[in-house]
Amino acid sequence: MLTELLGTQNPPERIAVLALPQPTLFEPDPPALPEGMAYRRELIAPAEEAKLASLIAELPFAPFQFHGFEGNRRTISYGWHYAFDGSGLREAGPIPVWLLPLREKAAAFAGLPAEALEHVLMIEYAPGAGIGWHRDRPDFGDVIGISLLAEARLRFRRKAGDKWERKNVPAEPRSAYLLRGPARSEWEHSIPPMEKLRYSVTFRTLKRAPDQL
Ligand SMILES: O=C(O)CCC(=O)C(=O)O
DSSP: OHHHHHTOOOOHHHHHHHHSOOOOSSSSSOOOOOTTEEEETTSSOHHHHHHHHHHHTTSOOEEEEETTEEEEEEEEEESEEEEBTTTEEEEOOOOOGGGHHHHHHHHHHHTOOGGGOOEEEEEEEOTTOOEEEEOOOTTEEEEEEEEESSOEEEEEEEEETTEEEEEEEEEOTTOEEEEOTHHHHTOEEEEOOOSSOEEEEEEEEEOOOGGGO
């Protein structure tokens, strides 16, 4: 469980899966998305991706912390930060100004006002880093993920009796995905260890109690 969440597990069957040829992306058919998920190719242009990647590379990333253990991906959050050390959700530094145009695009894609995306988590997946099976914290609402530099295989699973129903969605560089509804609340997702450097920029809304609105 712990190694799954940290994304550090590397059993032989995963290596075997990675050695298979990459799926042909959306050809001939788009992949079946979990209900509530939306996907947008080329949310940003290659020049914007290159500029963002060069700025993101300079950020003071730190290894992902989970109850005293370290994952092999590195992260940094703005707006709000969720700490897996019992302290939970805390305010973090403001979202960098250079990320605001990306937030505008993410919000328009999700049909939300940009200010609703109060939190951003940036992840650096060096080769070998992934993320284990999880659903995002219930403190958050909608999740919009933007992929930079390398394609990831977003794996989804949910319990169906004593089996798992599974779907795979390629998250292409410059694309965005939205997790809402069952894709957010019923399905777990994970990313197997990357072969090449990938950055993800994940914007989330906050779920607030009515007296905090
Ligand atoms: O890198 C991604 O696109 C997924 C990130 C993710 O699942 C998470 O931060 O909870």
